[in-house]
Amino acid sequence: MKFSTFVLSILGAATCVSAQNTNATTKTAELLEGLQKAPTRLARLNVLKDNKDWLFDFTSGLGTTKNAGGNITAANVANFPALFANGLAMTIAQMEPCGMNTPHTHPRATEILYLVNGEMEAGFIEENGARFVHNTLTKGQGTLFPQGSIHYQINTGCDPVLFVAALNDEDPGTSQIAQRFFGLPPDVTQATLGDVGLQEVTKLAIGIPDNMAIGVDKCLKKCGLTRGSQTMKQQQPRDADNALPGTK
Template sequence: MSVFKFTLLSALAVAAVDTVRADSASLVTSLKTATNEVAKVNLLQDSDYVFDFFNASTGIASGSGGHAVAASVSNFPALVGQGVAMTVGFLEPCGMNTPHTHPRATEILYAVNGTLTSGTIGENGSRFVFNTISPGQATVFPMGSVHYQANEGCAPMTFVSAFNYEDPGTLSMAQRYLGLPPDVVAASLGNLGVEDVVGIEAALPDNFALGRDECLQRCGLTRGPQPSTQRQPRVAGNALPPPAASAASGTPRSSAVSPRTPVRTLTCDDEL
């Protein structure tokens, strides 16, 4: 396939997804302002009540360790006012859905065809909860708790998660925490060093990552490079210090700045 054809097809695919999102947003707005449930039903087509997890174009999160498809109010308008949402996850061998939280919903997860391990921590003072979930078993993650799931097997596995709110939200812990101002993160970690923090953040894999070394070795897998596209966008308030910004763009870092040197907050006029 020529570069021109590939570029054209990519552009058409992006345009199609944007159209779907715009149509869904418009329908969601109409459903939320409908006067009653009968009016909502009349706004929907029969096919609007069906969501295809195997052929979704939106609601997808992915990485080297697998991917998940989420059906929520943003891409499944029939959920407006229903108080439920669902995600289907596909974990590769040794894949991990890295630590995250759902700020607006409790999750119940069902293991379909493989065994996974899960860990959960709630609010300050609560203990760590660890479980092994076999096929046919389920576990619960309370709203707002930090939790993860890991496929400890050498074959792909699938899980299904249901939520008690139509817009549960997901907050990936590592990406969001390391997306705070680097000097704040450095101080909260015992003054690790701003440039150390920047280096760690730059290497973060996307939320579906390859998991523990023991599993990789047992299954004969190697970690290798992983996509890192879900990092927190930078604005003036959480901007990288100038040397780190230069290093991120490929410019050699100045040796005049110590990793523990306090950094200034960049203004909107500074280039990142």
């Protein structure tokens, strides 16, 4: 009887959280609709009439993804309507020892990153013909990733690190390079890679970890860690046009 009561209390709490999330989503949609219709900044202020509409809690779990290599919380116009028409967004991330924010781009924003603690490797490549830019950051240092550049960060230490990043668009977008490339039609990916068979393409495509992944082998060896299992939920969706061999 006590166990049944306990289970019911858990289910009730889960229902309550689900209802809160639904209510928050509905409110966000309503605020964004009002902001889009508001003709002036003063009118937008009147849409965001609750003082808490101007508050974003980076510890609430809103906008957070958690993977093997760490967790990342993004405040953008989709979850923080106050950013509407203000031209910026912010990300806070914790990377586990040897964690890596895998190569990606922000198609609509330049990013400036500040390292709160520890040590980090960061690099980027811009357009065709550009050189590779690489730096090792220590506590209190920052770096910049130009709009559209392919960039990454690696925690090269054996303790967690925290970084804060600002982006100059309220809807910066993120495109993970590996997932998107291997989400193309397999024969296109095969031809791009040269002398690689379709089976190899398929194996690579289904083995790509999510964005906050476990990093490079030299760090794992230094820290006495193993790669272990990783989540793979960010794969490119498949349909008849980009299906892997044997899955059509």
